[in-house]
Amino acid sequence: MTTTEDRAPLAATRRRVLDELRERILSGRLRPGDRLVERELADGLGVSRVPVREAIRSLEAEGFVVVESPRRVVVRTLARVDVEELFDVRESLESLAAGLAATRAGQSDLRRLERLLADAARAAARGDAARTTVLNSRFHDEIVAIAGNTLLTTLLAPLEGRLRWLTSQNEHWSDLHEEHHRLVEAIASGDAARAREYAAEHVRVNRRVTLEALFG
Template sequence: MAGSGEFQPESERVTRQLRDDILDGVRKPGSKLVERELAAQMGVSRVPVRDALRVLVAEGLVTPRPRTWAVVREFTSSDIADLNEVRGALEALTFRLAAQRRHRAGLDRLRSNLQEELKAACAGDGVRARRAAADFHETVTSMAANELLSELESTFRSRMRWLLGQHDDLMAIAREHEALYAAIADRNVALVDELVAKHLENSRHAIVAHHG
């Protein structure tokens, strides 16, 4: 996120705002995104809005429509199953590598993500808790120190953040992350493998319940 004194192009600001609105549930699936209306709401011309919509289409969060509008993507059960399969394959490796290669700076950042998630979950702040949970997973990817994994993660980061937001029991997810943090810190790879498998299974059930 750009600092308060750091210049940020309008297209990036609009993209970030729309992305956050979608991931935080402010703009619901199927909601129309009309260039003219968005430009008026955000106090910008239609050009940065058009650029932002192109980015969000590429990220898989928005579905284009003819001419000057789009809609927030409605993820189908098939879409969710695909995301879960890819997530399961990549996270098993990512968490294992993070445990094997963990270092103090990464652990400090991971602990900070976890503390933010626990604090938000205790307060019942779903937006903050889900953002911190997604940050936790992205920090683990960074700790894995594998450039190809990082590239793969970046291609569907927004869709993964959406998927990680489809949970209702904020504290249950935070506690699972707490156990994973401890296992990574101890470099207990066998336990990490076990906890990740349980975490993925619990997450799949939670997502089904959320959409049920």
């Protein structure tokens, strides 16, 4: 009989394997077209094949891998249309989040956003691309949290990894920092329309930068 104590470490192992494989894709250690072999991954991570199989299913649902056959799973290659569609959705949802945040943000919320910006600026100054990407993603996650809309959070959750991947394509860090700083100012103004418009423009700028980086 499986007890609560048995399930807890199993759940932790599943989460660890999923997080590790997702991070390998986001960091480029697993590249588009690379094959994911259950046995090899399980041996390398020191786990059974079960959590690896479950992680692959989750990564497929998140849009990171393609199951071409029962024995062949590869990292997905995003076409231009895939990236365009992601940005269409991102623009709509993040502008909504910014508008809601402008009506609800308190001083403590704004201070958290400023701290994330400061941390990201320090990481960028060190040339730490991975840390900068994580902090920039957390910045946007924090705006969604401030918005306080459960359905919006639910809609964004399945896209989180792919949106972080998009963020990692933009290494114009000083420009990005300035855009984020102005977005905080728009939210702090309490003007929902201004915050929505600035968030939308921020996404449009990132769309241009990302498409150029990926497709020339």
